[in-house]
Amino acid sequence: MANTINIEAAYKLACERYAALGVDVGHALKTLATIPISLHCWQGDDVDGFENAGGALGNGLAVTGNYPGKARTPDELRTDLEKTYSLIPGKHRLNLHAFYGEFGGKKVDRDAIEPKHFANWIAWAKKNGLGLDFNPTCFSHPKAADGFTLSNADKGVRKFWIEHCIRSREIGAAMGKALGKTCVTNVWIPDGYKDTPADRVAPRARLAESLDAIFKKQISPKLNLDAVEPKLFGIGSESYVVGSHEFYMGYAVTRKKLLTLDAGHYHPSEGIADKISSVLQFMPEILLHVSRGVRWDSDHVVILNDDLLSIAREIAVNGFEKRLHIGLDYFDASINRVAAWTIGARNMIRALLIALLETPLIRTAEARGDFTTRLALQEEAKSLPFGAVWDYYCESQGVPIGEHWLTEAKNYENTVLIKRN
Ligand code: RNT
Ligand code: ZN
Numbered sequence: 001m002a003n004t005i006n007i008e009a010a011y012k013l014a015c016e017r018y019a020a021l022g023v024d025v026g027h028a029l030k031t032l033a034t035i036p037i038s039l040h041c042w043q044g045d046d047v048d049g050f051e052n053a054g055g056a057l058g059n060g061l062a063v064t065g066n067y068p069g070k071a072r073t074p075d076e077l078r079t080d081l082e083k084t085y086s087l088i089p090g091k092h093r094l095n096l097h098a099f100y101g102e103f104g105g106k107k108v109d110r111d112a113i114e115p116k117h118f119a120n121w122i123a124w125a126k127k128n129g130l131g132l133d134f135n136p137t138c139f140s141h142p143k144a145a146d147g148f149t150l151s152n153a154d155k156g157v158r159k160f161w162i163e164h165c166i167r168s169r170e171i172g173a174a175m176g177k178a179l180g181k182t183c184v185t186n187v188w189i190p191d192g193y194k195d196t197p198a199d200r201v202a203p204r205a206r207l208a209e210s211l212d213a214i215f216k217k218q219i220s221p222k223l224n225l226d227a228v229e230p231k232l233f234g235i236g237s238e239s240y241v242v243g244s245h246e247f248y249m250g251y252a253v254t255r256k257k258l259l260t261l262d263a264g265h266y267h268p269s270e271g272i273a274d275k276i277s278s279v280l281q282f283m284p285e286i287l288l289h290v291s292r293g294v295r296w297d298s299d300h301v302v303i304l305n306d307d308l309l310s311i312a313r314e315i316a317v318n319g320f321e322k323r324l325h326i327g328l329d330y331f332d333a334s335i336n337r338v339a340a341w342t343i344g345a346r347n348m349i350r351a352l353l354i355a356l357l358e359t360p361l362i363r364t365a366e367a368r369g370d371f372t373t374r375l376a377l378q379e380e381a382k383s384l385p386f387g388a389v390w391d392y393y394c395e396s397q398g399v400p401i402g403e404h405w406l407t408e409a410k411n412y413e414n415t416v417l418i419k420r421n
Helices: 004-019 025-032 074-085 115-128 155-179 201-214 245-255 273-279 306-317 337-356 361-367 371-383 386-396 404-415
Strands: 037-040 093-097 131-135 183-187 224-228 258-262 286-290 324-328
Touching (some): 004 025, 004 386, 025 337, 025 386, 037 074, 037 337, 074 115, 074 337, 074 404, 093 115, 093 324, 115 155, 131 155, 155 201, 183 258, 183 324, 201 245, 224 245, 245 258, 258 273, 273 306, 286 306, 337 386, 337 404, 361 371
Parallel strands (some): 037 093, 093 131, 183 224, 224 258
16 A cells, blocks of 8 residues: 555645646645546446346447446445445545336336335435436337437327436436435437438427427426437437437527537547537536547547546636536446446546646736747646645545555455356
């Protein structure tokens, strides 16, 4: 285990170095501790859910890998999450999908879910001091098999999914109420065509109408906030996605909803960082799905790359942390799933820390038109001692420092996960 005295000595030196650049490290750490990350429950079981054993994933979501130890029950998923939270500094949240409800062995279809099916999750979240977020599950279901849900041409199918989404908002509100922490309920649907459509209009008109029906009932924004998630393409919807960026951008602005920006939902070379300051001109809050596409919307584990750092700096430098809800969204079944969560979450937090340590001198250089200094300081920042600050933060939050979290994840694998096969 790393030596506490060394960690603190390195931290002190780092503080001096940053102070010379006008950065108050202590203040940055205080801010960092207030930013929750919503961990996505679906990394723990490869987006299977608990409705029916071995439910077939479809609708453009693809998980590859067969690493041993995936959670098979809500209790196993909760145990894995507890382990994960113990390896991540700070207080965070859990993002649940509707098909992770607990239905007591009964067949409860999506249009019949109720808050009571999430009572164990709520009690568990309360016990662990976590906030909850929610999502209707509009995929992996016979009524989504033709690739259309809220925009389906069949009125009965639309009605089914509208009811599911209405109930999901109510569950979100029940979570918000029980925990005293606002729930964000995010609507994502897979609807789209593999090949060139003849009619691009009708499905979009139907989607707008369905969404209006879903959001008709007013719910206190203290309990639940609604978000809508656009996408450019998916597997099986390569040529046309009904809920495109422009569709939901317009919808969110006119209906006063949150827009969800998923890092994997745009052209492969297009990042979401630059979108944050644009859309926040026109809407009060947004939801982020932090993900990593590799050549496509592949949902790889989030790493500390330039995309992530750019997202984090847009949040931190502008003080947007109060207007942004940060969730992770990826699924990798080829590595230890507790590690997958931990790596992505620690990277998100570490990226925020690096961003919070940005010197104000970069901005002042820009303001006086000194772009030489701006570029020079941006580049020098890449070798500043943020690692020492990160180690100190982990130590002060009582979680493992550096790679020591991996020892714990491996022990957990050898004592708990391995027995599941
Ligand atoms: C799919 C969206 C969506 C899902 C989750 C499981 O492309 O990103 O957010 O990943 O709802
Ligand atoms: Zn997403």
